[in-house]
Amino acid sequence: MKKELSAIEAKFEAQKIAFGPMYFQAMVAMRDLGVLEYISSHRKGVEIASIIRDMDLSEYTITLLIESAEVLGVVEVEGTIVRISKIGFFFLKDEMTRVNTNFMNDVCYLGAKEMTESFKTEKPAGLKVLGDWPTIYQGLSKLPEPAKKSWFEFDHYYSDNAFPEALKIVFKKKHRNLYDVGGNTGKWSIACAEFDPQVHVTIHDLPVQVAVAKQNVQEKDLSDRISFREIDLLDSAQKIAPGADAIWMSQFLDCFSKEQILTILRNAHQASTADTTLYILEPFFDNQNFPAAQYSLVATSLYFTIMANGNSKMYRLNDMKELLDTAGFEVVETYPLIGDSYHTILECKIKH
Amino acid sequence: MKKELSAIEAKFEAQKIAFGPMYFQAMVAMRDLGVLEYISSHRKGVEIASIIRDMDLSEYTITLLIESAEVLGVVEVEGTIVRISKIGFFFLKDEMTRVNTNFMNDVCYLGAKEMTESFKTEKPAGLKVLGDWPTIYQGLSKLPEPAKKSWFEFDHYYSDNAFPEALKIVFKKKHRNLYDVGGNTGKWSIACAEFDPQVHVTIHDLPVQVAVAKQNVQEKDLSDRISFREIDLLDSAQKIAPGADAIWMSQFLDCFSKEQILTILRNAHQASTADTTLYILEPFFDNQNFPAAQYSLVATSLYFTIMANGNSKMYRLNDMKELLDTAGFEVVETYPLIGDSYHTILECKIKH
Structure with a gap:
């Protein structure tokens, strides 16, 4: 973030922080409902009407996911055609991104609400959403799914290699x-x-x-x-x-x-x-x-x-x-x- | 997002989506703990050591918040001096950004975890974290604080003007x-x-x-x-x-x-x-x-x-x-x- 931003650009960047959790969940939904995969499987792009026709999801769902993804640059829309972008490709297919996303969603998302409290007390105040341990190390073998799977995949990704x-x-x-x-x-x-x-x-x-x-x-x-x-x-x-x-x-x-x-x-x-x-x-x-x-x-x-x-x-x-x-x-x-x-x-x- | 991104840039953008909720909560903590305001009050920048000395927060807290804010471009760090950026200024002072951030944190954050479920059922599956109503309209006058204040501030900001x-x-x-x-x-x-x-x-x-x-x-x-x-x-x-x-x-x-x-x-x-x-x-x-x-x-x-x-x-x-x-x-x-x-x-x- 070295270049000098205009006020308009800076205000936009501030909104990206402010709505980060919302768009994160929208992209998780788009991935987990198979919409991103469907779009990705049509390399030259696909009619939005075809997605609505082929998938067992409402027009509302498809429309909102595509509107959100377009704002994030995850898909590109030209008229009635939508195609996956490079960002969308990484969000869908890259192992590091997949592991990070699942770790965020399954292990950290709910507990992160306690960030301010954690800093105040210097205790992991978010851990209570997973279990009653003083630190996560006592709980690793007992984590509820899908937190356990996502925790170990994250750990594995960043260490075993x-x-x-x-x-x-x-x-x-x-x-x-x-x-x-x-x-x-x-x-x-x-x-x-x-x-x-x-x-x-x-x-x-x-x-x-x-x-x-x-x-x-x-x-x-x-x-x-x-x-x-x-x-x-x-x-x-x-x-x-x-x-x-x-x-x-x-x-x-x-x-x-x-x-x-x-x-x-x-x-x-x-x-x-x-x-x-x-x-x-x-x-x-x-x-x-x-x-x-x-x-x-x-x-x-x-x-x-x-x-x-x-x-x-x-x-x-x-x-x-x-x-x-x-x-x-x-x-x-x-x-x-x-x-x-x-x-x-x-x-x-x-x-x- | 019109320009063609390199793979490295696209992978970076994908991480911004993947860790959006984490950095959101870090910036809320930085704002709510007064660290961003303290930095902002020193227009020419301030020694990180001074922040640690003057605020009733640990070195760990100050260090981690500044490291996170630097990654987001919310502050700029040169050696041991930190100063607020334009993005940080908007995050701290801009009314629209403040209202959006509180709406996200107090009304939407926890419920957003139910985004996929909401799309599947076409019901507001996240609403249960605030109360037991079929839609939020039945619950508006009974919302728990701080959700109620943040909801009405958001509504007010986007309509009354x-x-x-x-x-x-x-x-x-x-x-x-x-x-x-x-x-x-x-x-x-x-x-x-x-x-x-x-x-x-x-x-x-x-x-x-x-x-x-x-x-x-x-x-x-x-x-x-x-x-x-x-x-x-x-x-x-x-x-x-x-x-x-x-x-x-x-x-x-x-x-x-x-x-x-x-x-x-x-x-x-x-x-x-x-x-x-x-x-x-x-x-x-x-x-x-x-x-x-x-x-x-x-x-x-x-x-x-x-x-x-x-x-x-x-x-x-x-x-x-x-x-x-x-x-x-x-x-x-x-x-x-x-x-x-x-x-x-x-x-x-x-x-x-």
Whole structure:
């Protein structure tokens, strides 16, 4: 939004914010009722009368959806012919957009009404629409559908696609003893154990997560290669043990506030020697190739506010570097991941 | 959205739709917590650290709101200085934008989640979040706050500003006997009686509305100049009586579907002679000077879908002209209202 807007343009942009929820729901309806797909299937455009004739929907519905979509640039209308636009194509077919839309609608929409309250209390005041938990992490396995499906699809979309490249980067060095701090369900630890047959991994997480991870590790028959350490990393009295070649934190620190991140990094620091490498994988919102990605990541921060825990967020690359510096680490290498990933890996050593 | 977008731009636009509700709530929070006002009060910009110091809000809250506002172009950030943009100015200060935002948040936001269901059933499936009525018209006087205040502010903003110009247009001709069809609370009828001391007005509406109008008319001491006719205009057996010089329908027809509008116009036709003038005042969404107005009016159609009655909408000018033609009227004059009005007056006569 660099160019200077006229008052008329600025007033228009303000209306786009003001009616964002209404048009969002209209486009979800247009997609879910199959109208966008029907229009998309006619590449050269289709008569509006044909849509009304062919679909089991009222003329009112078709007319209003097309009028809304035209305002948004999702379809283009010429006389009585309507065709899908590039924006409409992405809204309908692009995986990132589909995942974002469902996450917004199924997980965040109703809870977002409590945004002001969430900021006032620094608690996820919107979470109550899904269940009665202090943070969403206690509720993930019990989320009602379709929130559960949409949450995991969103999580999967923004994390798993980072694994193949990340494994290559981490195992450029030989690591015999790797700590997966915030190991969650054990996905990354299992991927490491399968990637390098000589590495031993120790998952560090809360007891409730360790229980889930243990089961996943047993199912993969990797119990001799993956150990577990129950630990609450927000309690600075619970120390990470020395002895790791590598400490890995994958999309873990964005679950915490700056103060909490500092506590965790200082804990990692006391467990590190000059030979220990700390790896941090995060999607930094200011280190993205495309504006759509930045837009999604800042919105994801707001999800943390209203639904997750009320005090975490996506960070700028420099914010993280400053926190690492304060905790006594220096970044020795910065790897942007290639392909469809939104992530950066910071390779860190303790400062001397 | 006429220019050809690149795939990257189109994907970005699709994300703006996908996260519209999230950013909407973030900007409402930023406004309601006073952060936008604080930034606006420093015309040359203000240090982010000063906002954190001066306001009773966390660094987390301030940081996240500014990051969100920057993504939307609501503020501009240079280093550690933040200032409000033109878009932010309109979001904060412009009456239309304020009224639209509160209407969206207080009346429509939660109900909009039922958009798909509303289209499927052609019922206002979102209305249940405000109360248990078949349409919002039965519930208006009983709406919970802040929905009630926001509904009436919205209604007031988009209708009352039309009155002064409309009176001048209608009373260019001498009308002794005017029917205010869909007279609602009697506002227009009272304005007519006060504008022209010789006119007699008859409010036509449902019994429940007539009761309210009667009280308002009595309070203004105009009971000898304003009469009442209880009528259900969707029942074609209930005829409008002949004898009017003018039949006036102000923002009335947009409360109905095309089929219903035809029923009402045919009823007006059977009551008309060559000497009768039919006036229709409507905000036609394709007959606006500014894109912000079109954007608001199409969104207002969606409000009718989810909250009002499930089957009415704002119309295109030509849609209304075609309905008038089918009902036997011709448009003899089209008056666009000047100033801040969004309305057009159609002056009609029966065809010969």
